[in-house]
Amino acid sequence: MADEVTLTIDGMSVAVPRGSTVRAACEAALVSIPTLCWHSNLEPANACRACVVEVKGSRALVASCSRVAEEGMDVQTASDRVRNSRKVVAELLLSTSDADLAPDLLHLAEISGADKNRFAGGATWQQPVKDDNSLYIRDLSKCILCYRCVEACGEDAQNTFAISVAGRGFNAHIDAGFGRELPESDCVFCGNCVAVCPTGALIGKTEWTLRQNGQWDEDRISQTETICSYCGVGCELNLHVLENRIVKVNSPMDHPVTHGMLCVKGRYGYEFAQAGE
Amino acid sequence: MPETRRLLPALHTRSEPVSRERLTERGFDRAMERMLSMQPEDIIAEVKASGIKGRGGAAFPTGIKWAGVHAAAGGTRYVVMNADESELGTFKDRVLLEQDPLGALVGVLIAAHAVRARKAYCYIRGEYREVEQRLAAALTILAECGWVGPDAVDVEIRRGAGAYIAGEETALLNSIEGKRAEPRVKPPFPTNHGLWGAPTLIQNVETMANVAVLFAHDVQWFKECGTPETPGTKLIGLSGYVRHPGVYEVPFGYPMTNIIHDEDLGGGLSGSERLRAILLGGAAGTFMAPEEVEASLLDYGSLSRYGASIGSGALMVFDDTVDLTWVLKKLARFFADESCGQCVPCRIGTRRILELLDQEGLKTRAEDLRELALAMRDASICGLGQTAPVALLSILDRPERQGA
Numbered sequence: 001m002a003d004e005v006t007l008t009i010d011g012m013s014v015a016v017p018r019g020s021t022v023r024a025a026c027e028a029a030l031v032s033i034p035t036l037c038w039h040s041n042l043e044p045a046n047a048c049r050a051c052v053v054e055v056k057g058s059r060a061l062v063a064s065c066s067r068v069a070e071e072g073m074d075v076q077t078a079s080d081r082v083r084n085s086r087k088v089v090a091e092l093l094l095s096t097s098d099a100d101l102a103p104d105l106l107h108l109a110e111i112s113g114a115d116k117n118r119f120a121g122g123a124t125w126q127q128p129v130k131d132d133n134s135l136y137i138r139d140l141s142k143c144i145l146c147y148r149c150v151e152a153c154g155e156d157a158q159n160t161f162a163i164s165v166a167g168r169g170f171n172a173h174i175d176a177g178f179g180r181e182l183p184e185s186d187c188v189f190c191g192n193c194v195a196v197c198p199t200g201a202l203i204g205k206t207e208w209t210l211r212q213n214g215q216w217d218e219d220r221i222s223q224t225e226t227i228c229s230y231c232g233v234g235c236e237l238n239l240h241v242l243e244n245r246i247v248k249v250n251s252p253m254d255h256p257v258t259h260g261m262l263c264v265k266g267r268y269g270y271e272f273a274q275a276g277e
Numbered sequence: 278m279p280e281t282r283r284l285l286p287a288l289h290t291r292s293e294p295v296s297r298e299r300l301t302e303r304g305f306d307r308a309m310e311r312m313l314s315m316q317p318e319d320i321i322a323e324v325k326a327s328g329i330k331g332r333g334g335a336a337f338p339t340g341i342k343w344a345g346v347h348a349a350a351g352g353t354r355y356v357v358m359n360a361d362e363s364e365l366g367t368f369k370d371r372v373l374l375e376q377d378p379l380g381a382l383v384g385v386l387i388a389a390h391a392v393r394a395r396k397a398y399c400y401i402r403g404e405y406r407e408v409e410q411r412l413a414a415a416l417t418i419l420a421e422c423g424w425v426g427p428d429a430v431d432v433e434i435r436r437g438a439g440a441y442i443a444g445e446e447t448a449l450l451n452s453i454e455g456k457r458a459e460p461r462v463k464p465p466f467p468t469n470h471g472l473w474g475a476p477t478l479i480q481n482v483e484t485m486a487n488v489a490v491l492f493a494h495d496v497q498w499f500k501e502c503g504t505p506e507t508p509g510t511k512l513i514g515l516s517g518y519v520r521h522p523g524v525y526e527v528p529f530g531y532p533m534t535n536i537i538h539d540e541d542l543g544g545g546l547s548g549s550e551r552l553r554a555i556l557l558g559g560a561a562g563t564f565m566a567p568e569e570v571e572a573s574l575l576d577y578g579s580l581s582r583y584g585a586s587i588g589s590g591a592l593m594v595f596d597d598t599v600d601l602t603w604v605l606k607k608l609a610r611f612f613a614d615e616s617c618g619q620c621v622p623c624r625i626g627t628r629r630i631l632e633l634l635d636q637e638g639l640k641t642r643a644e645d646l647r648e649l650a651l652a653m654r655d656a657s658i659c660g661l662g663q664t665a666p667v668a669l670l671s672i673l674d675r676p677e678r679q680g681a
């Protein structure tokens with residue numbers, strides 16, 4: 001069919017709509033590809049390289065999260081080169097960043113057989129927690145520089161462009177402009193960066209405080225869906241409730257109105273309304 | 278062998294580098310007139326027939342790249358001359374632009390006509406201020422001839438952002454657009470999706486100069502020099518333990534050893550006068566042992582037998598007092614400083630290589646270093662991360678070569 005392309009994934013032939021990524025084609029072929037920076041609602045940043053695959057005819061490995069599938073492509077998802085790269089990516093990230101709240105990274109480490117100590121012992125991202133506002137915490141020791149927050153704050157959702165990457169090489173980091181604290185920056189506290197952060201480097205202050213005190217217990221948190229009443233857009237909210245208290249608000253990533261993105265009122269207004277009670 | 282001079286003006290050249298007389302003396306006025314009488318398709322066919330390959334490092338066939346931009350969809354097109362020259366041991370574009378700036382610029386104009394671009398940029402390394410002034414003066418001459426300007430091809434000089442990575446073609450495009458000099462993911466390639474999304478042709482200074490001398494003569498003349506696979510000459514930046522370091526123009530196919538030893542070229546080894554290794558291609562290059570140098574010609578096929586390539590033409594010579602591990606550490610420091618930090622293998626990997634080498638890991642952690650190096654080569658976004666471990670791998674593959 002003209003609007004489909006057929007390619008081979010680990011020897012299996014699969015047809016996908018033209019324009020699909022190699023990652024999506026792998027998914028269609030039921031081959032699971034690990035990803036860290038890729039997010040269904042954001043432009044691929046191509047930063048983590050966890051998703052690389054081997055494409056016949058291409059010298060370097062190819063990031064499957066962004067590469068568009070082509071007719072006749074021959075893709076290997078588990079070659080020696082792919083496996084070595086995935087493993088080293090996991091090991092490098094584990095050697096710099098605290099992965100306690102990063103399930104995707106822990107998963108990558110597990111499936112790739114990574115040894116978290118192999119490249120440890122050198123420079124790390126260890127740094128003090130940034131607690132400069134009442135809504136969310138920046139614990140950048142956990143950051144893996146996946147660019148998701150930058151994308152969410154910029155063109156892909158929020159259009160605020162409050163944060164970007166500054167510095168080069170190992171010193172590259174997320175910055176709110178000239179090293180400013182968030183309240184002095186252009187940030188409007190929509191929390192969309194928090195919603196997409198895969199590592200807990202950005203985390204709601206309530207959740208962070210509860211975790212600090214050992215009171216965050218996923219098993220005891222119930223979730224309730226509702227529609228935000230602050231305005232008429234109709235954003236769906238997912239209220240996380242612990243002991244009759246709203247401790248976190250997000251929106252389903254596949255919701256047609258929000259695509260997981262909210263404004264400051266929807267995301268943080270409810271917690272605050274009750275805090276004042 | 279006396280030095281070949283095609284890209285570099287002959288020693289008896291009398292005219293000033295930036296003058297109308299120089300245009301005539303070098304045949305560049307003839308080149309412009311001949312080119313202006315030709316259809317873009319014919320210009321491209323001639324570049325293809327000449328066999329010119331890119332001189333910036335990757336040696337991609339120039340005519341094929343031009344055909345790609347020519348065939349790309351879209352009305353607006355750009356040509357960019359890459360004069361960012363920041364590879365270690367590489368200073369040939371600077372010498373070329375000092376000695377004959379009109380040549381490279383005539384190449385730019387020929388390229389612009391071939392791909393129907395009305396606008397071209399010269400992206401020049403920030404430190405090259407005097408060269409930049411010379412380029413600007415050369416543009417004035419070309420404007421007086423009616424070949425540069427709003428009614429012909431507009432040529433703008435842009436000063437580089439001061440980082441090695443800005444010379445990578447897609448980072449360079451971002452830099453011209455006013456963004457952070459971070460590489461873009463390829464595909465799409467600049468030939469289809471370059472500056473502001475328009476088809477863009479990017480060539481190294483030396484490549485452009487080759488095009489100018491080609492059109493000042495013809496394909497047959499061009500191919501009189503070099504090998505059938507790689508016609509023409511290459512500028513070599515010779516440095517390290519040689520008697521006469523400098524930039525030399527050498528025909529492809531010339532014996533590597535002779536580049537070091539010929540009286541008119543390197544003039545022989547200095548220091549202990551015993552060769553330990555050469556590093557070919559700069560920081561992104563490969564170490565070659567004396568017997569490999571002895572057995573190689575300056576051509577891609579010959580060098581690839583030893584996993585080496587010419588790259589930008591940087592040739593560093595080390596005598597046997599030099600500890601190559603020390604050189605590797607310097608290279609590792611360079612890449613750790615120059616990584617843009619966008620992707621994990623290079624951002625963290627360059628730092629870990631530096632740390633491991635500082636802990637003498639070449640002997641104790643060879644396997645870990647190798648796997649790290651392979652992941653960087655395989656999974657990094659751009660050429661910087663992909664080539665950062667190449668010199669290291671060339672030593673890991675030849676453990677007996679580490680030296681003192």
Ligand SMILES: Cc1cc2nc3c(=O)[nH]c(=O)nc-3n(C[C@H](O)[C@H](O)[C@H](O)COP(=O)(O)O)c2cc1C
Pocket residue numbers: 330331332333334335336337359360361362363364441442443444445446447479480481482484485659660661
């Ligand atoms: C890290 C990096 C730095 C580079 N620096 C330069 C440079 O300074 N000058 C240059 O001409 N090409 C440089 N290149 C190569 C360019 O990306 C590109 O291939 C080249 O300009 C194309 O021109 P050519 O085909 O005429 O060689 C660099 C590549 C990488 C990966």
Ligand code: SF4
Pocket residue numbers: 149152153158160161162163186187188189190191192193194
């Ligand atoms: S809270 Fe919103 S505006 Fe502030 S940095 Fe995050 S995404 Fe940007």
Ligand code: SF4
Pocket residue numbers: 142143144145146147148149150174193196197198199200201202
């Ligand atoms: S703060 Fe979170 S979302 Fe932002 S780059 Fe770091 S890990 Fe990614």
Ligand code: SF4
Pocket residue numbers: 442459460615616617618619620621623624657658659660661662663
């Ligand atoms: S390989 Fe290095 S320089 Fe290139 S994009 Fe990745 S981090 Fe940046």
Ligand code: FES
Pocket residue numbers: 034035036037038045046047048049050051052063064065066
């Ligand atoms: S998921 Fe593809 S590069 Fe990160």
